[in-house]
Amino acid sequence: MANKEEKADEKQSSWKDFIYNPRTGEFIGRTASSWALIFLFYLVFYGFLAGMFTLTMWVMLQTLDEHTPRYRDRVANPGLMIRPKSLDIKYNRSSFSEYKNYVQHLESFLYMYNDTLQEANVPCPDGIYYDQDDVEEKKVCQFKRSVLRQCSGLADTSFGYSEGQPCILVKMNRVIGLRPRGDPHISCTAKRETPLQMQYFPAEGKLDKSYFPYYGKTLHANYVQPVVAVKLLLNEEDYNTELTIECKVEGSDLLNSDDRDKFLGRVIFRVKVSK
Template identity: 60%
Template sequence: MSNKNDKPEGKEPESSWKDVIYNPRTGEFFGRTGRNWGLVLLFYLLFYGFLTAMFAFTMWVMLQTLNDEAPKYRDRVASPGLAIRPNLLNIVFNRSNPLEYGQYVQHLESFLHQYNDSEQAKNDLCMAGQYSDQDEEPQKKVCQFRRSILHHCSGMEDATFGYAEGKPCVIVKMNRIIGLKPAGDPYINCTSKFNSLVK
């Protein structure tokens, strides 16, 4: 009769959970030898390296088709984008308290700084009614726009931009519209509908 403790000959001892992590008999780590792990790592390095290279090449080809100056696709009629300064929807202030409208004045001053005479001197002096087409130019040129043109709203005559008098200035700037010609058809006339309200 045999005991329960007797092990049958020729049978390997049962593997423990430690052998799953590292098996000292076969030299396997998580079921793979060092050589197998090296081949798996090499495969994934090559696979993901190829995917990265293919993605980078595709992006490079696509970026070569883009123009830095104008979008490739656009509507036939471009809508002008308007920038309003001060950049607030609701302007509330007490004209007798300079602290209340100081932020508006500071916002306008920082916006108009780029239109100082010293900053505008590097731009082209364009004559009224004469237009130049710069479609083929690699670097576009800009006409001078001096802030003194804005008269009362320039901040040069009145440093408070009219806020101290209760007649605040709000500057509306039209963004660049690609393909818009200032003269020709259709002609755009930007005049006030109510002349008595605007000074």
């Protein structure tokens, strides 16, 4: 029994000595000077790593443009989208509650295009790029919603939805520095044997070059991209039938037939109007 008690005391004493040995002044097997040297080493080591990381980040940031992403290979060509923000438009023309949200979406989207707000912008000459590379504060070309005529929501606040001939606004996504060649315009077709009658505003679905290039959200804070309104002239035979419509950017070097991306330079949506 005495031997067992002595061994237990020795183990407890050795454990205590490992934590702190009063004879040698060691704490967890090291003296205070040893711990100080280790702490100093890691302080210098991690300080050096932090300094290297900070310097590397600073050098990298010097190569970046504050307003333009360095690599934009995935958005070299813009996509198309429509307003109202739905690719499946279905409603009964005699029921305001069914098309009310579509009208509200269009009105909200066109708020920045109000003629009174656009008066503050610059009337740009048609057909030429509005380059402002050497100008610090970029100006914005006027695009008044009145240009959209029957689809402006000014004379007809329902945008044609109440009469069963709805307006669809087609817009091209913004791409910094884009200068489309040729004469870009929007062209829409219905995927059926017989053509569907449509009206375009502005005429011929034109996307004028004066709205390009775009310089980014910071430099071009009040920029509004050009839109094309497509009025679907549905007749009695078109009602109660789901129509699949495809709109593309034509007449330029912009891509519009990439099978891997159905929104690249084109957009497909469905419309069904009931009487």
